[in-house]
Structure formats: C-alpha cells, structure tokens
Amino acid sequence: MPVLTTDRLRLDELTDADLDDVAAMVADPAVMRFYPAPLDRTGAQRLIDRNRARYTELGFGLWAVRTHAGEFVGDCGLTMQHVDGRDEVEVGYHLRTAAQGHGYAAEAARACVQHAHQRGIERVVAIVDHENLSSQRVALRAGLLLESVLDHGGRSTHLYATTVEGPGPDE
Template identity: 50%
Template sequence: MLPTYDAVMVPPSTARLRFRQMTEDDLDVMADLLGDPRVMEFYPSPKTREAARAWIEWNEANYAAHGYGLWIVEDHNNTFIGDCGLTWQQVCGRRELEVGYHVRTELQGRGLATEAAAACRDHARSIGVEHLVAIIHPENVRSQRVAVKIGLSLEAEDSTGGMRRLVYGGNL
C-alpha cells in the first residue's frame, strides 16, 4: 500500500505566478485548457470534459501518493494560467519524474511556462529529486525551448506508447 500525504507542498510563488492543488472545482478551466486544439496540438487529440475530469482525478491521486502532481498555475490576481508540475512517467523503459506544463493559448509566448517549469524544477530539487525530464513531441519547438531554458538537454528519443518523443533531462 502506498503512503498518503496529508500535506501537499506546492512550489513557492514566483514573481508572476502561484501554484495550488487541482480540484474538481477546476473542471471548467481544465476542460477548456485540455480541450483547446492549440494547447493539445502535440497530443493525439484534445481531451473531452470527461477526460479533463480524469486528469484532475489522476492529479489528486498523485498528491495522495507522492505529495505532488500537476498544480493549477494562476497569476497573483487569481487568473488561471494553466497547469504545471511533477509526475512519474515511463521513459525509455524506466520510471522518470517529469516536469510538465500547459499554458492557455492566449497567454503563450510570455515566458509563463518557463517561469512555472523553473519553479517546479527548483521544487523537485528541494524535495531531493536527483534527475528530472521533460517528454516532448519532436515538432514542439516551443516546449523544447522551455526545457532548455530550465537547464534540461536532449538525452534520448523514446517511443513508449507508440509515439516518438524527445526526452530532455538533467541532473538536479
């Protein structure tokens, strides 16, 4: 049986962003985010409302099992930006901790994904994580730039799940 975590520690706030746990109350904003064809351009397809609900439930389970997952990212005025955080993934036949990030289409290109991902990288370091990856579609150049900006470099190519993916990684 996995341990459960009573207190989920979110990354500290940044100059523009703050983090909080994802809950069922976030279904509308998460369904909009994950249902946006531009946000989900490099996924097999945008997610349905029910798939967004499952995404939230997956993160709630991650909080309970690990003390972290993907968090809601907001600005300091409570404006929803997207999600960003840490999740365990299968990569190249091994289990790796990934930093993942999604930002609303109209807010992309402002450095918000980089700021959020850097905060999550620093949080991972603070909880003793030694190696972090970002799994990125080969054509997703913007996400690749975010990974490089937070200190990750191309380590491998992977096709877990039948999709070709680039694995950016780095020791913390």
C-alpha cells in the same frame, strides 16, 4: 496556500473548482496538438482526479498555474512516466492558448524542477514531441538539457533531463 510561487505565478493543487478552466484548456485543439486528442469535460475531470490522487500518493502532480492576480493560465507540475525502460519524474505543462508566449511555462517548469531537487529528486526529465519546438524551448529554459531522441508511445520524442549534479544553464 500555494504549493509553489514565482515572481509572477502561483501553483496550487487542482480542485473541482478548476474544472471549467481545465476543461476549456484541454478541449482546445491547439493546446492538445501533440496529444492523441483534445479532452472533453469528463476527461478534464479525470485529469483533476488523477492529479489529486497523485498529491496523496506521491506528494506531487500537475498543479494549477495562476498569475498572482488569480488568472488561470494552465497547469504544470511533476508526474511519473515510464521512459525507455525506467520510471522517471517528468516536469509537464499545458498553457491556455491566450497565456502562451509570455514565459509562464518556463517560469513554472523551472520552479517545479527546483522543487523536485529540494525534495531530493535528483533527476527530472521532460518528454517532448520532436515537432513541438516551443515546448523544447521551455525545457531548455527550465534548466533541462537534451539527452536523447527516442520512440515514446509510437512518436519520435526528445528526452530532456537535469540532475542535481548537472543543472541546466538557467539554474
């Protein structure tokens, strides 16, 4: 049973059966360009395990993103991040290189933001590297607005945010 569905996508909890797809995605240097380094298979398994624990602890995490036909395109979901001295719910996403440029990230992220608001989470953020222009566009298309530029983990990042009171232009 999907956690969320959109016109073209379904978001499901990650399972061990997703390891091959997740491992291939997070090993891709293009996908992981704005992260410290690509992940090996062990790192991919840890990503799955961490998110499965989040489902139990928080009721959310990163979910597998698939087309309705079942093709794995990436992951997207909600995580807790410590940003600028406070805990925030972040919408995050990774897409396979072949799946980029089709609007999947924005579609999945928008659904996750709406899901968060339906759960009573008033504020959702996206933390985006200042050089990651495509991810900045995803945040905007998901209904988040640029709030500030800050140092996060030693890198200049853009903090996008939305609230129930002040949704972005697509909501």
